[in-house]
Amino acid sequence: MTLDQMRPGSRGRIKRLSVRDKLGQRLMDMGIYPGLELKVVRNAPLEDPMEVELGGYFVSLRHDEARFVEVESA
Amino acid sequence: MKQDKILVALAGQPNCGKSTVFNALTGASQHVANYPGVTVDKMSGRYHHNDRWVDVVDLPGTYSLTSYSPEERVSRDFILHEKPSVVVNVMDAANLKRCLYLTFQLLEMEIPVILNLNMMDVVQKRGIRIDINRLSSNLGIPVVPTIMKNGEGKKDLLDAIEAVSSGAEAQKPVRIDYGEMEPFLRDIISCLAVAPYLANRYPIRWLAIKLMEGDSKAESLVRENLPEPEPFLQIVERSRADFESSHQESPEAHIAHRRYQTANDIAQTSLVLPPGSPRPFSDRIDGLVCHRLLGPAILVGVIWLLYYLAIVQGYNLTNYTWPLLAKLRSLVEGIAPSPGFVEIPLLREFALWIVDSVNALLNYIPIFFILFGLIAVLEDSGYMPRMAFIMDRLFNRFGLHGQSTLPMVLGGIYVGGCAVPGVMSCKGIPDERSRLATILIIPLLNCLAKVPLYVLLINIYFAAHKAWAMFFISTISLLLVLPVSKILTLTVLKDKETAPFVMEMPPYHLPTLRGVLGRAVERVWLFMRKISTIVVAVAVAVFVLLQFPGISRERMASYHAEKDKAVETFFKKIKNTPFATQLPKDDLMPLINFSEAYKDAKMAAGDGAAAERLNAEFRERDPLYFAIVQPGDDKEALKVNRELRKLIKERKGLLREMRMERIDTSFLGTLGKWLEPVTRYAGFNWRVNVALLSALAAKESSVATLGALYQPEEEGQALEERMAQGEEGFTPLHALALMLFMVLYPPCMATAIAVKLQAGSYGWMLFSIIYPMCLGIVVATAIFSLGSALGLSGLEAMFAFYGLALLFTLFMGFFPFHTKIQQQGATPTNGGIDHV
Ligand SMILES: Nc1nc2c(ncn2[C@@H]2O[C@H](COP(=O)(O)OP(=O)(O)OP(=O)(O)O)[C@@H](O)[C@H]2O)c(=O)[nH]1
Numbered sequence: 001m002t003l004d005q006m007r008p009g010s011r012g013r014i015k016r017l018s019v020r021d022k023l024g025q026r027l028m029d030m031g032i033y034p035g036l037e038l039k040v041v042r043n044a045p046l047e048d049p050m051e052v053e054l055g056g057y058f059v060s061l062r063h064d065e066a067r068f069v070e071v072e073s074a
Numbered sequence: 075m076k077q078d079k080i081l082v083a084l085a086g087q088p089n090c091g092k093s094t095v096f097n098a099l100t101g102a103s104q105h106v107a108n109y110p111g112v113t114v115d116k117m118s119g120r121y122h123h124n125d126r127w128v129d130v131v132d133l134p135g136t137y138s139l140t141s142y143s144p145e146e147r148v149s150r151d152f153i154l155h156e157k158p159s160v161v162v163n164v165m166d167a168a169n170l171k172r173c174l175y176l177t178f179q180l181l182e183m184e185i186p187v188i189l190n191l192n193m194m195d196v197v198q199k200r201g202i203r204i205d206i207n208r209l210s211s212n213l214g215i216p217v218v219p220t221i222m223k224n225g226e227g228k229k230d231l232l233d234a235i236e237a238v239s240s241g242a243e244a245q246k247p248v249r250i251d252y253g254e255m256e257p258f259l260r261d262i263i264s265c266l267a268v269a270p271y272l273a274n275r276y277p278i279r280w281l282a283i284k285l286m287e288g289d290s291k292a293e294s295l296v297r298e299n300l301p302e303p304e305p306f307l308q309i310v311e312r313s314r315a316d317f318e319s320s321h322q323e324s325p326e327a328h329i330a331h332r333r334y335q336t337a338n339d340i341a342q343t344s345l346v347l348p349p350g351s352p353r354p355f356s357d358r359i360d361g362l363v364c365h366r367l368l369g370p371a372i373l374v375g376v377i378w379l380l381y382y383l384a385i386v387q388g389y390n391l392t393n394y395t396w397p398l399l400a401k402l403r404s405l406v407e408g409i410a411p412s413p414g415f416v417e418i419p420l421l422r423e424f425a426l427w428i429v430d431s432v433n434a435l436l437n438y439i440p441i442f443f444i445l446f447g448l449i450a451v452l453e454d455s456g457y458m459p460r461m462a463f464i465m466d467r468l469f470n471r472f473g474l475h476g477q478s479t480l481p482m483v484l485g486g487i488y489v490g491g492c493a494v495p496g497v498m499s500c501k502g503i504p505d506e507r508s509r510l511a512t513i514l515i516i517p518l519l520n521c522l523a524k525v526p527l528y529v530l531l532i533n534i535y536f537a538a539h540k541a542w543a544m545f546f547i548s549t550i551s552l553l554l555v556l557p558v559s560k561i562l563t564l565t566v567l568k569d570k571e572t573a574p575f576v577m578e579m580p581p582y583h584l585p586t587l588r589g590v591l592g593r594a595v596e597r598v599w600l601f602m603r604k605i606s607t608i609v610v611a612v613a614v615a616v617f618v619l620l621q622f623p624g625i626s627r628e629r630m631a632s633y634h635a636e637k638d639k640a641v642e643t644f645f646k647k648i649k650n651t652p653f654a655t656q657l658p659k660d661d662l663m664p665l666i667n668f669s670e671a672y673k674d675a676k677m678a679a680g681d682g683a684a685a686e687r688l689n690a691e692f693r694e695r696d697p698l699y700f701a702i703v704q705p706g707d708d709k710e711a712l713k714v715n716r717e718l719r720k721l722i723k724e725r726k727g728l729l730r731e732m733r734m735e736r737i738d739t740s741f742l743g744t745l746g747k748w749l750e751p752v753t754r755y756a757g758f759n760w761r762v763n764v765a766l767l768s769a770l771a772a773k774e775s776s777v778a779t780l781g782a783l784y785q786p787e788e789e790g791q792a793l794e795e796r797m798a799q800g801e802e803g804f805t806p807l808h809a810l811a812l813m814l815f816m817v818l819y820p821p822c823m824a825t826a827i828a829v830k831l832q833a834g835s836y837g838w839m840l841f842s843i844i845y846p847m848c849l850g851i852v853v854a855t856a857i858f859s860l861g862s863a864l865g866l867s868g869l870e871a872m873f874a875f876y877g878l879a880l881l882f883t884l885f886m887g888f889f890p891f892h893t894k895i896q897q898q899g900a901t902p903t904n905g906g907i908d909h910v
């Protein structure tokens with residue numbers, strides 16, 4: 001499953017990032033890296049972007065970007 | 075031995091309080107906001123401590139130090155090339171674990187680092203416990219806790235900077251063990267070591283790590299500094315490929331992973347987090363603010379409240395401030411050389427012109443003050459990123475970015491901003507295409523300098539529908555800007571690079587009254603400083619353009635003849651009164667001035683005891699004149715009084731005629747008239763042209779020039795009344811076309827320069843000046859000509875235009891991008907970053 005398919009409120013563990021370079025580096029720098037647990041907090045009023053929580057830290061990203069984050073539900 | 079000068083750089087994540095620390099250290103007031111990415115350029119200041127000058131540089135906030143984004147490049151290049159004596163790594167201590175990721179990268183650059191744990195109040199409130207000593211020994215660098223918002227811990231930080239920069243404490247910073255990558259790094263380092271020039275200038279291990287990360291700027295460093303870079307870079311390329319195939323993980327992922335791992339290890343020993351949700355309060359607010367229905371409603375509400383408080387209530391306040399400004403004018407009138415019957419000294423004209431120009435703007439201070447205060451509240455509270463979150467989907471459709479929200483708010487999405495900070499803050503937008511689009515559309519937003527003209531026109535021509543008109547003008551710019559941005563994105567900007575959105579959502583803060591008021595005062599002050607320079611300069615230039623070449627000698631002689639006739643008539647009429655012999659035949663000016671002064675004073679004094687005192691005072695000043703201006707029941711005095719008033723009226727008529735003639739024949743008037751055949755279709759007469767021309771340098775000048783063009787007939791008359799009187803053929807439709815032209819007005823000088831700086835070329839600067847001008851004249855012409863042809867009233871035309879703009883915006887919003895949005899999405903088969 002990829003992050004963009006997760007519903008608000010659900011939790012998961014990041015398995016793999018299927019993108020590199022700019023987006024891949026940015027995701028990692030913002031704390032989205034394999035092994036970490038995350039929770040989808042909410043979608044924006046217009047569905048996009050989405051907000052996720054990673055260990056007390058909150059990040060928002062577009063669904064277009066979240067589809068490169070592979071997760072396994074926890 | 076003491077170094078004379080110390081250079082300190084402040085680095086850290088966005089929004090961790092660097093600017094607050096900077097302000098506390100240097101006493102300067104930098105822009106502080108609870109919004110990631112407010113400081114986009116480095117700022118420098120200095121302070122004196124223990125006999126030494128310390129230079130401080132506030133770097134842009136970054137999460138990392140790669141070369142993918144401009145602010146990361148700015149921070150990194152500064153540290154790399156300026157080699158500061160100390161880097162103070164400011165950090166939101168409540169986020170310690172995550173923030174160490176950046177600390178390690180700073181340490182790898184081999185500069186002395188002090189870790190400043192800021193926001194300790196938040197740490198305490200949340201019940202987080204940090205073992206400072208253990209943290210310091212684990213990292214091998216000094217750690218200073220502070221609550222910089224209140225200045226707590228400032229002294230410790232100063233001492234630490236002093237100690238580290240004087241070399242009193244040798245640092246033994248922690249070094250990340252990159253595990254399986256270490257052999258690869260060792261190989262690269264040994265290759266680099268043969269180029270002593272490179273090895274002496276740059277931290278070599280850092281360079282090796284960056285090369286393994288595939289950092290393009292590190293590669294260019296090598297290319298520039300190695301005599302034969304290609305074989306070496308091939309080795310690097312091979313190392314990266316080898317590592318990836320043998321470890322099933324990309325080198326950059328491995329590096330990031332090791333950094334987070336080390337941060338985890340260190341946090342394990344020095345950090346105790348309380349159980350439960352980390353920020354229940356912010357979470358609950360977000361539940362409302364980002365709610366599907368409530369969120370947008372709150373956003374609209376916030377914008378509306380901003381209008382209401384700043385524009386409506388602020389405008390009401392100007393009723394109290396305008397008399398003060400009128401007083402200022404009469405003060406100057408008193409000092410300036412006194413006027414003759416038809417000859418007004420140039421110096422007097424000039425002084426009053428400047429006062430009028432400045433007054434027209436000073437009048438709007440209450441509005442600016444409230445507006446800036448409210449924007450400060452929004453910034454400090456942390457609402458801005460939520461706006462970006464809510465708006466991104468919409469903006470993205472038009473080629474903009476959620477982070478365009480901040481520049482657009484600064485630029486005046488709310489009515490009243492300033493394009494200069496708006497354009498400057500575009501640097502924070504990571505996506506180049508969106509950034510350029512934002513830079514280009516910001517001048518079309520409602521900057522503060524446009525507001526006076528709107529308010530003026532709305533108060534005259536839409537007085538009955540003020541709220542509607544204000545709503546129209548404040549939101550129409552958005553409806554124009556969005557499709558324009560989309561068109562730009564699809565055409566001139568289509569080949570520009572894009573970047574990820576990924577953005578931090580910081581917790582909410584309660585803004586402090588002191589902070590908010592301080593910022594409001596500061597920004598009003600900044601704005602005033604801009605006025606005092608640019609507007610006065612423009613006023614002087616426009617004055618010259620309006621005064622010269624002036625009235626011809628023959629025409630002047632004819633005015634003198636008319637004056638003589640009027641005076642003669644006056645004396646003929648009062649021939650039978652005793653006053654005829656008592657008044658000097660050659661100079662009636664003292665009497666006229668006396669009469670005018672009495673009228674003003676009487677208006678100010680009102681009735682009752684004050685009026686009595688005033689009468690006594692004027693009687694004492696000149697009993698003869700007083701008998702004329704306050705004739706009582708004396709028949710003969712009454713007659714003279716009547717004739718005097720007729721004379722004064724005649725004089726005013728003459729003066730007005732002369733002024734018209736002077737402007738008529740002036741340079742600017744000629745140009746304005748020359749343009750009239752074109753602008754006529756937009757409903758602009760030459761006077762409006764003159765005002766618009768004078769606004770090219772700074773938009774504030776449009777109202778200033780109008781203010782001076784419609785000079786007061788009665789003292790203390792507001793510009794609204796003066797303009798309504800002076801421009802009788804003007805209808806609300808004219809006003810509408812004019813307002814829309816003002817929306818689309820080209821950027822002022824300062825903004826044009828900011829565009830050049832941010833977009834990086836004169837080409838874009840010229841483009842940003844020319845395209846709005848063409849667009850503006852087309853829209854204004856369409857509105858006025860079509861509106862007139864269809865017989866629409868101003869209000870009808872306004873609604874019609876709004877509807878059309880809304881439809882067009884919707885159409886453009888659904889118009890698809892043909893360019894590849896996610897170019898970086900392409901995944902090489904082996905390029906994935908696996909979980910280890
Ligand atoms: N609670 C608390 N808030 C603080 C403290 N120091 C700063 N702040 C607040 O944190 C917010 C961000 O401060 P800034 O100084 O603008 O942060 P910055 O690091 O310069 O941000 P950028 O320039 O965007 O990178 C503001 O709302 C400050 O009032 C502190 O010690 N405690």
Ligand SMILES: [Mg+2]
Nearest residue numbers: 092093112113
């Ligand atoms: Mg800052």
